[in-house]
Amino acid sequence: MSTLRHRTSRPYDESEEAGPLREAMVRDLRDLGALDTDEVIAAFLAVPRHLFAKDEPLETVYAANTPLVTKKNSEGQAISSVSAAHIQATMLEQAEIKPGMRVLEIGSGGYNAALLAELVGDSGQVTSVDIDPDIVARAQQCLTAAGYDEVNVVLADAEGGVAEHAPYDRVIVTVGAWDIPPVWIEQLSTDGQIVVPFRFRGLTRSVAFGRQDARLVSRDYRLCGFVPMQGAGEHTERLIRLDGDDVVLRTDENGPFDEDLLRAALHGPKVERWSGVVFDQVDQLDLWLGTSIPVFGLLKATKAAIEKGPVGRSALLPVPTSVREGSFAYRMKRPIEGTDEFETGVYAHGPDAEALVEEYVELIRTWDREHRDGSRARIEVFSAGTPDDKLPHGRLVDKKHTRVVITWP
Ligand SMILES: C[S@@+](CC[C@H](N)C(=O)[O-])C[C@H]1O[C@@H](n2cnc3c(N)ncnc32)[C@H](O)[C@@H]1O
Structure with missing residues (x-):
């Protein structure tokens, strides 16, 4: 010591x-x-x-x-x-x-x-x-x-x-x-x-x-x-208010979004799919989703909004959300009967809900197959002037001073 x-x-x-x-x-x-x-x-x-x-x-x-x-x-x-x-x-x-x-x-x-x-x-x-x-x-x-x-x-x-x-x-x-x-x-x-x-x-x-x-x-x-x-x-993210301040989608991306369609989608029909994957290691799963989803946001709802519906309980904390123009999908969980575990699933709304929900569930299953067991992301920070052909293949996030690339083994 x-x-x-x-x-x-x-x-x-x-x-x-x-x-x-x-x-x-x-x-x-x-x-x-x-x-x-x-x-x-x-x-x-x-x-x-x-x-x-x-x-x-x-x-x-x-x-x-x-x-x-x-x-x-x-x-x-x-x-x-x-x-x-x-x-x-x-x-x-x-x-x-x-x-x-x-x-x-x-x-x-x-x-x-x-x-x-x-x-x-x-x-x-x-x-x-x-x-x-x-x-x-x-x-x-x-x-x-x-x-x-x-x-x-x-x-x-x-x-x-x-x-x-x-x-x-x-x-x-x-x-x-x-x-x-x-x-x-x-x-x-x-x-x-x-x-x-x-x-x-x-x-x-x-x-x-x-x-x-x-x-x-x-x-x-x-x-x-x-x-x-x-x-x-200082940097502020874009807030898309889907239902006043009660249901908010926060995103750092420029789109493509259609804010009016997204608001309408929330109150339209919901598509629900369950993945068969146990819900755990949430911070690792969320990082994987944040790396893999093409247009990414985080959906959060107040308790009052969740009680009113249709937003699922998981959105009490910000949940990874896949957005495509006027549609969005986010992860959910439900208890697995007879155990104290939960299953990971997805809710989606909007005209592309069916496609988004399928893609999202597939990402969850890929994480379960390939990354659950301790595989860790690699995050690399390059200077803003670095040309594309000098960057590794992965999720590229461009910032003011840097180009950040996230890859998984
Ligand atoms: C969580 S507190 C720091 C905690 C501290 N290290 C401790 O002993 O626990 C964050 C601090 O960052 C400061 N801060 C915010 N932006 C800053 C900036 N651009 N440059 C320097 N300090 C900044 C805030 O004023 C605030 O006091």
Whole structure:
């Protein structure tokens, strides 16, 4: 286990309750599979998380799965938080940080930067950048109070990276990113890695990318959710309201769509097909669907809309949806009698419903045959100027700065 830098000389009074709660959080994170290595476990045991969220009850601070919101926008949406310990642990394990490394954290809350400071040790360096002056001031204050004032806290839009402390062995992005600005790669050491909550086709995965010259290649990815990027890298998806705000199709594509036909289709007849495939490993299945469906969106409905019909219950959470002009199809599940398992199926609406439902069910069966058993997607990020004939064959997603290709073995 690595030496804890602050274990013997913490400049704060540990409350009696905080220590046991922190140990319990670490046990929970291990049980959930988020914490694994001795080094990351030691960092979580060392850093007093409650000093980074002083207004929250200790039980909330030390819950494994609860983000601690530090700022909301005028519509009441969270735009800054100390992230849930579970996702912080997952990303730090993905990042494989070693003593002596130089790390850039994009998005500050203070706590994660302190964990990073523990991991890099005295010979390393942590820089944390945030676009919001209130958050920068808050993070700096908390880091000082907890004894981590050697962390560089910088106010800037991370779209430009932070040149003054580059190069970095690791860039850890702690805010949802739709694209990878070229400077993040340029400011990375030649064998560096970026861990980023990366959004493609509306799906977000925490992807650990290794650098190979000017390109990034995924080594690992995990399901995650994050507050969205602000500033120059902000990106909004298209919302197609099929029934006011109650049934919404979110998509990052230009079509072909016919919004009026899609709205009419929702209230027309429904086609239903069941695949015979057990419903599990949903994040892997959804990534496969997100890679394979030609025109992709995510359908989500409110509880009230689902009770009213005809949208199926699965759409309480965003479900992968195949769209073709005025028709759409999305995945569903139903219990398998006599078991505690579910079967995966598809509902479709619109003039092309029959064709869409057949194609969708076939994709589910292909995933079951070829990819259920641990086969993982490869996500590669090329610069925007890369010609088509230099890209691998796979699902191409063009972004402002990059061309992303997702392939399956
Ligand atoms: C989830 S919080 C960061 C959590 C933090 N790493 C922690 O200790 O848990 C995301 C932060 O990203 C910041 N952010 C959003 N867009 C940004 C940008 N373009 N550049 C830098 N920071 C940004 C927000 O202000 C917010 O504070």
